[in-house]
Amino acid sequence: MVLIAPYLGEGQPIAEIAAAGGVARWTPPPAVAPDDYVRRPWTFLRTAYGAPAPGGRPPTPIYLGLGRDDRYGTAQRLLAELLPPERVTTVPGGHRWGVWETLWRAFLDRDVLPGQ
Numbered sequence: 001m002v003l004i005a006p007y008l009g010e011g012q013p014i015a016e017i018a019a020a021g022g023v024a025r026w027t028p029p030p031a032v033a034p035d036d037y038v039r040r041p042w043t044f045l046r047t048a049y050g051a052p053a054p055g056g057r058p059p060t061p062i063y064l065g066l067g068r069d070d071r072y073g074t075a076q077r078l079l080a081e082l083l084p085p086e087r088v089t090t091v092p093g094g095h096r097w098g099v100w101e102t103l104w105r106a107f108l109d110r111d112v113l114p115g116q
Contacts, residue, residue, distance in 0.1 A: 001060050001061065001062050001063070002062075002063045002065070002107055002112065002113070003062060003063070003064050003065070003079075004065045004066075004100050004103045004104060004107075005065065005066050005067060005070055005072070005076065005095055005099065005100055005103070006064075006072075006076065006079075007072055007075075008038075008041065008042070008072065008075035008076060008078070008079060009037075009038030009041075009042070009075050010038075010072060010074070010075065011038075013036075013038040013039050013042070014038070014074055014075045014078070017042060017078055018074060018078060022050075022078060022081050022082075023042060023045060023046045023049075023050045023078055023079070023081065023082055024046065024050035024081070024082065026042070026046060028042070028043040028046065045079065045082065049062070049082040049083070050082050061087065062079075062083055062087060063087045063088075063089070063107060063112050064076065064079055064080055064083055064087060064088045064089070065088075065089045065090075065091070065100075065103030065104075065106065065107065066080070066088075066089075066090055066091075066103070067090070067091055067092065067093040067094050067095065067096070067099040067103075068090055068091070068092055068093065069092070069093060069094040070093075070094050070095045070099070071094060071095050072095060089103055089106050089107065089110075091103060091106065
C-alpha cells in the first residue's frame with residue numbers, strides 16, 4: 001500500500017495520540033463510535049502495525065510519503081513511527097500536487113510496486 005500525504009485526522013484525536021507518546025503507546029477508548037472517522041482507523045493501525053499479535057499474519061506493507069511542511073504532517077509522522085524507516089519517504093514541501101508528484105516518482109524509482 002502506497003500512501004502519499006494521507007489525511008489521517010487532526011485536532012483532539014491526533015493531539016491525544018501524540019500526547020500518549022505515539023500510536024503504539026496510545027490506548028484507544030474502549031468503544032470507538034462508528035462515526036469517529038479519526039480514532040477508528042488509528043485503532044486499526046495500532047492493532048495491525050503498532051502491536052501485532054505474536055505469530056499473527058504480518059500486516060500489508062505500507063509505504064508512506066509526506067512533505068516536511070505538510071499541514072497534516074503531525075498525523076503522518078505518527079504513522080511513520082510505526083513503519084520501518086526504509087518505507088518512509090520525506091521531501092521538502094507541503095500538501096501540494098508538486099510534492100505528491102515528487103513522492104510518486106520517488107516510489108517508482110525505488111521499485112516498491114509489484115509487477116513494475
